[in-house]
Amino acid sequence: MPELPEVETIARQLRGLVVDRTISEFESRWVRLTEPEPAEVVGARLxxxxxxxxxxxxxxxxFDLDGGEALVVSLRMTGKLLYGAADVDERYVRGEIRFEDGTALRFSDTRKFGRMAVIDAATLDRRGALPPGPRSRRPLHASLGQEPLARGFTVTWLRALVRRRPRAAIKVLLLDQRAIAGIGNIYAIEALWRAQIHPLRKAGSLRADEIARLHEAIRWALRKGIRLGGASPSDYVDARGNKGRMQREFQVYSRAGEPCPRCGRAIVRTVVGGRGTFHCPRCQRTPRA
Ligand SMILES: [Zn+2]
Structure with missing residues (x-):
């Protein structure tokens, strides 16, 4: 599933490919692609x-549009945004944006969890703001948390977050998009290994030096992912249809049984919050019950 580095890679590529192009037509080939809005409504706005x-x-x-609205695309598990002549299997194309110059951007998604919406662009910049109403009914993009590569993500900010959520397992907290936006399973695992923190540690149990290490480790993992064009353990490809290289550089993710790059102990796989997790049992000590 694409996380911050993968999506950043795609966005940077598309910036060079589609900025200043004008949309002539939007076509949906999957009834739930734009839900809850009908595709015709989204098409009319685009x-x-x-x-x-x-x-x-x-x-x-x-995709910021002239006039203050934005097209937001959630890639979820297998969504791909492919521009131009990239090799696309027509069976999995769920949507297509055609431009006035005759080129097109296609949304391919084998598992069909990806979604598109046209929204007021200002909604995206409200950090972690939680408007009243039940959480489950609000679209996720309406209440995204702090960007971990932005200037506002400081050690002080992270310390305040763990104080607000002291009982949460640190890995579960890192994956909460309403707290920090963009970290997923892979980069949480890699960051916790680098910071030498067990994924099940309660956020409130982290010492000041551990919080500082975690802050550094989160940025290290994400920046490395971006530098390597993202990770392609399975489906991910960028906007040109190429795989990333980060999967060759994982320290612990998907490396159960292999030696820890720091101490040599065999990496262990566990499940935390329903997600497969990898850690070094020596470098990342199990918290006392
Ligand atoms: Zn180790």
Whole structure:
């Protein structure tokens, strides 16, 4: 599943490919692609609009449109945004954005969990703001947390977060998109290994030096992912259809039984919050019950 580095890679590539192009047509080939809005409504809002920028917010690809709205794309498990002549299997194309110059951006998604929405762009910049109402009914992009590569993500900020959520397992907290936006399973695992923190440690039990290490480790893992064009353990490809290289550089993710790169002890796989997790039993000590 694409996380911050993968989505950042796609957004940077698309910025060079589709900015200043004007949308002539939007076609949906999957009834749930734009839910709860009908595809015709989304199409009407996209038609004639010029793309002024492409960026990332959390794990969403954001196409800023002239006029203050934005097209937000959630890739979820297997979504791919492919521009131009990239090799696409037509069976999995769920949506297509055609431009006035005759080129097109296609959304391919084998598992069909990906979604598209046209929203007021200002919604995305409200950090972690939680409007009233039940959480489950609000779209995720309406309440995204702090960007971990932004200037506002400081050691002080992270310390305040763990104080607000002291009982949460640290790995579960790192994956909460309403707290920090963009970290997923892979980069949480890699960051906790680098910071030498067990994934099940209660956030409130982290010492000041551990919080500082974790802050550094989160940025290290994400920046490394971006530098390597993202990770392709299975489906991920960038906007040109190429795989990333981060999967060759994992320290512990998907390396159960292999030696820890720091101490040589065999990496262990466990399940935390329903997600497969990898850690070194020597470098990342199990918390006392
Ligand atoms: Zn180790």
């Amino acid at each position: 038609r004639g609009r010029r793309i002024s920028d492409v960026r990332r917010r959390g794990k969403f690809v954001v």
